[in-house]
Amino acid sequence: MSVVETKELTYTYPGSANPSIKDVSIKIEKGEFVLITGPSGCGKTTLCRCFNGLIPHFYQGELKGEVTVVGLKVLEQPIYQLAKSVGLVFQNPENQLFALSVEKDVAFGLENLGIPRESIQKKVDWALELTGTCDLRERAPHELSGGQQQRVAIASVLAMQPEIIVLDEPTSFLDPLGAKKIFDVINDLNKNLGITVVLVEHRLDLTARYANHIIIMDDGEVIFDGEPREVLGSKEARLIGVGIPKPTLLYQLLKKDGMNLMSTVPLSSEEMASMLKEVLKDYD
Amino acid sequence: MIEAKNVYFTYPNRVEALKGVSIRIGDGEFVALMGENGAGKTTLVKHFNGLLRPSKGTVFIDHVDTTKTSVAKLAKSVGFVFQNPDNQLFCETVEDEIAFALKNFGFEEKTVKKRVTWALNVLGLEHYRRNSPFMLSGGERKRVALASVLAWKPKILILDEPTIGQHHQQKEKLLQFILQMRTQGKTIIIVTHDVEFVAECNPRVLLMKQGKIIADGEARIVLTDPEILTQASIVPPQVTQIFLQLSNPDLPKEVIDVYQAREILLGLMERKKK
Numbered sequence: 131m132s133v134v135e136t137k138e139l140t141y142t143y144p145g146s147a148n149p150s151i152k153d154v155s156i157k158i159e160k161g162e163f164v165l166i167t168g169p170s171g172c173g174k175t176t177l178c179r180c181f182n183g184l185i186p187h188f189y190q191g192e193l194k195g196e197v198t199v200v201g202l203k204v205l206e207q208p209i210y211q212l213a214k215s216v217g218l219v220f221q222n223p224e225n226q227l228f229a230l231s232v233e234k235d236v237a238f239g240l241e242n243l244g245i246p247r248e249s250i251q252k253k254v255d256w257a258l259e260l261t262g263t264c265d266l267r268e269r270a271p272h273e274l275s276g277g278q279q280q281r282v283a284i285a286s287v288l289a290m291q292p293e294i295i296v297l298d299e300p301t302s303f304l305d306p307l308g309a310k311k312i313f314d315v316i317n318d319l320n321k322n323l324g325i326t327v328v329l330v331e332h333r334l335d336l337t338a339r340y341a342n343h344i345i346i347m348d349d350g351e352v353i354f355d356g357e358p359r360e361v362l363g364s365k366e367a368r369l370i371g372v373g374i375p376k377p378t379l380l381y382q383l384l385k386k387d388g389m390n391l392m393s394t395v396p397l398s399s400e401e402m403a404s405m406l407k408e409v410l411k412d413y414d
Numbered sequence: 415m416i417e418a419k420n421v422y423f424t425y426p427n428r429v430e431a432l433k434g435v436s437i438r439i440g441d442g443e444f445v446a447l448m449g450e451n452g453a454g455k456t457t458l459v460k461h462f463n464g465l466l467r468p469s470k471g472t473v474f475i476d477h478v479d480t481t482k483t484s485v486a487k488l489a490k491s492v493g494f495v496f497q498n499p500d501n502q503l504f505c506e507t508v509e510d511e512i513a514f515a516l517k518n519f520g521f522e523e524k525t526v527k528k529r530v531t532w533a534l535n536v537l538g539l540e541h542y543r544r545n546s547p548f549m550l551s552g553g554e555r556k557r558v559a560l561a562s563v564l565a566w567k568p569k570i571l572i573l574d575e576p577t578i579g580q581h582h583q584q585k586e587k588l589l590q591f592i593l594q595m596r597t598q599g600k601t602i603i604i605v606t607h608d609v610e611f612v613a614e615c616n617p618r619v620l621l622m623k624q625g626k627i628i629a630d631g632e633a634r635i636v637l638t639d640p641e642i643l644t645q646a647s648i649v650p651p652q653v654t655q656i657f658l659q660l661s662n663p664d665l666p667k668e669v670i671d672v673y674q675a676r677e678i679l680l681g682l683m684e685r686k687k688k
Contacts, residue, residue, distance in 0.1 A: 143549065169581040170553020221552045221579070222500065273427075276497060277451035299552070302578040303497065305450040305607050307647035332581050335610050335652050373582025376610065376652035376672050383676045389683065399652045403659035406679070410662065413686035 132198075133294055133326050134158035134181060139195035141176060141185055150176040152350040153195070158294075163320045163327045163340050165358065167372065168347035174330045175221065177347070178296045181328070182216040183209040200293055214243065217287035219297040221330075223279035226286070227271035232263060235271055236286045243290075257289035260315050276303030284312065288319070295319065296328040306336075313337060335375045338362060339398040346372060363395035377402035415440055416462055416570065416601070421471035423457055431457040433625035434471070439603065441569075444596055446612045446633065447605045449622035450647030455605045456497065458622070459572050462603070463492040475570070490519065493568030497575045497605075499559040503547040508539060511547055512562045519566055533561040536591060538584075553579035570601040577608045589615055613637060613651035613670040621646045638668045 139154040151173040158164050166174050179185040183204050186193040197204045200215045220226045229235035236257055240250045258264045261281045266274065271282055280303050287295060297316065301309035317340045320327045331337045338344070344361050346354035354361045361367055362374045363382070377396050385391055390409060396402040416439040423432040431454045439445055447455045460466040461473045464485040473480045475488060496502050505511040512533050516526045534540050537557045542550060547558050556579055563571070577585050585608075592602050592615065606612060612619065612633050619636040621629040621643075629642050636642065638654050650658065657669045664682055669675050 146549070167581075169583060170556075170579055171551040172581075175551060222498065224498070224500075275451050299579060303451070303575070305647040306609055306649040307644075308451055309607070310649060332579070333608075333610070373585070377656060380653065380656070380672050380675055383672070384679060387676070387680055389679075399655035399659065403656045406656065406660060410660070410682075410686075413683065 131160050132157045133160045133200050134328070135196075135198045136177075136180070137196040139177075139180065139193070139197055141180065141194070142192045143176075143189060144191045146191070148350075149192075150350055151180075151347075154350075154352055155195075156345060156352060156355060158326065158328065158343070160293075160326055161320070161324045162343045163317070164329065164343040164345060165334070165337055165341040166328065166330045166345045166347065167332060167334060168353075172347040173350040174347055175298055176350075178218065178298055178328065178330060180204060181212075181294070181296055182218050183207060183212040184218070210242075213239070213292075214290070215293045217290050217292035217295045219284050219287050219295070219300045221298040221302070223276070223283040223303075224272075226283045227279060230270060231267070232258075232269050232271055232274075232282050232285075233267045235282060236289050239286060239290045253289045253291065257285040260288060260319075261285040262311065277305065277308055280304055281308075281312065284315075292325070294326040294328065296330075298330045299332070300329070301336075309336060313340060316340070332373065334362070334373055338375050338378070339401075358397060359395040362397065381405070415474075415476055417474040417477075418458070418461065419472045419474075421458075421461065421468045421473060423454075423461070423466060424469045425457075431625055432461075432468075435625070435627055436471075437620065437627060437630070439601060441601055442596060442599045444592065444602045444615070444617040445604070445620060446615070446617045447603060447620050447622065448607065448609075448612065448646065448648055449628075453622040453646065454625040455622050456574060459494070459574065459603060459605055462570065462572060463494045464488040465494070489568075490566070491569045492572065493563040493566065493570070494572045495560050495563050495574060495576065497578070499547075499552075499555040502559045502562070503555060506546055507544050508534070508547055508550075508558050508561075509543045511558055512565050515562060515566050521566075529565045529567075533565040536564065537561045538587065551579070553581070553584065556580065557584075568600075570603070571595060572603045572605075574605045575607070576604055577606060577611050585611055585614075607648075609637065609648060609651050613653070616670070621648070634668050634670050637670050 135157050136154050140149050141151050142149040168174055180197050181199055187209050227235050236254045237250050261284050263281050263285055301312045316327055319325045338358055341358050344358045362378050367374055375397055377399050381396050392405055418435050418437050421432050421435045424430045449455055464480045467481050503511055512530045513526050516529055547555055616633045619633045620627055623646050629636050643650055651670045653672055653675045654670055
């Protein structure tokens with residue numbers, strides 16, 4: 131079942147001469163882990179804003195085509211209705227956090243939905259635990275470091291337990307180990323709870339391994355849409371300058387040099403290392 | 415030249431962010447400052463343009479003690495591009511944004527125009543000249559912030575997380591740009607978490623942890639030492655991880671580059687065949 135579907139979606143921001151996304155037709159299935167990538171300004175963020183109705187309800191502008199999310203037509207639904215199903219984590223956490231304490235920020239969305247107090251407490255605890263922010267509970271969000279703010283922003287969306295979680299470069303301010311922890315958390319939510327994940331990310335080295343669907347955009351259009359191994363393993367992906375993971379690149383180079391490697395394209399260092407171990411064994 | 419001598423810094427909320435940092439960065443050096451969130455990286459570089467002054471110890475920029483000069487004076491030779499571009503941008507058009515500092519420094523109108531066009535070109539922003547910076551994407555705003563600092567051609571350039579929001583091709587351009595700046599003798603300091611980017615540039619790497627420098631050396635050496643990296647919450651580059659997992663006595667461990675990895679592996683295969 132598709133949880134997100136767009137048909138020939140074209141959108142132009144108010145006062146802008148050219149559309150930011152053009153004729154985008156994509157389908158996202160329930161439980162998928164989707165990676166959206168492309169150069170800055172290619173329309174990734176704009177597309178995500180259509181998923182929870184920020185476009186067109188908040189940003190106005192001109193929207194053509196169709197977008198359906200969890201069976202609801204976005205054009206006909208208010209944002210608060212969509213917000214129950216779609217959680218959006220912004221690129222810049224400062225745009226998302228506003229309460230006086232981390233705890234209040236994470237509870238905010240739930241309070242708005244009129245959920246009983248004890249239930250809110252439980253959900254907040256769960257979200258803080260998952261994102262490793264329990265000890266920040268009483269702190270003021272604006273006093274936190276960029277990385278800490280990003281974790282709190284994710285917690286505040288997680289607490290709502292949405293069906294779909296859309297994350298726009300959610301770890302850009304985090305150190306690599308911190309980023310890996312967050313991606314692992316997101317991956318667990320996807321694999322264990324079945325939450326559909328849409329992740330906007332440039333750093334495919336860190337994230338390609340988790341995805342089972344990749345969408346590459348350029349200049350407002352979708353130029354690749356498919357299975358990550360297939361898309362990232364293709365010559366075209368290299369030609370258009372997508373930052374394919376280094377293990378995948380090494381695989382392609384060695385394959386071209388005639389090394390006898392398996393046909394499954396690797397997306398992580400673990401996969402590439404075990405493949406090389408096999409080959410090296412043959413030579414011993 | 416930048417010289418920090420036993421620098422300590424404590425924020426008003428009593429957080430001790432620097433605990434005895436001593437380093438020397440020579441003219442024309444390219445340095446990547448890395449380490450976990452809250453390690454003190456941004457605090458340290460803010461000492462280089464006088465935004466912060468040491469609580470103890472001394473920072474010299476070209477032999478001048480930063481406590482004995484003004485931020486305005488230092489700004490001319492030390493350009494600083496913030497992590498979050500929104501803290502830096504405020505003009506109505508991209509063009510005005512880039513011209514702003516130049517006008518403040520009192521450059522002639524003709525020079526301002528030339529410099530603005532040059533900076534727009536270098537960062538691929540020509541099309542956005544008359545757009546509002548706030549209508550641009552996060553990655554583009556980041557480049558506008560960089561262009562606005564570049565334009566006044568500071569001798570030392572500090573870039574806090576320059577690769578955030580930048581796609582592969584833009585990162586390659588950024589690398590080209592850094593190399594170009596180096597040939598002009600500029601000192602470049604980047605604060606970054608982007609291990610893959612650092613692996614591609616192979617600069618001098620300074621690793622920080624809890625207000626101290628815990629490693630200082632060539633990227634190829636520092637980024638292939640898993641123990642020291644873990645201490646700083648850094649994951650080795652993908653290529654290094656492959657070689658660490660292979661843990662093959664016939665293979666070196668100090669590999670960070672994909673093309674170098676390819677040569678080494680092909681070489682090993684050749685030798686094994688014989």
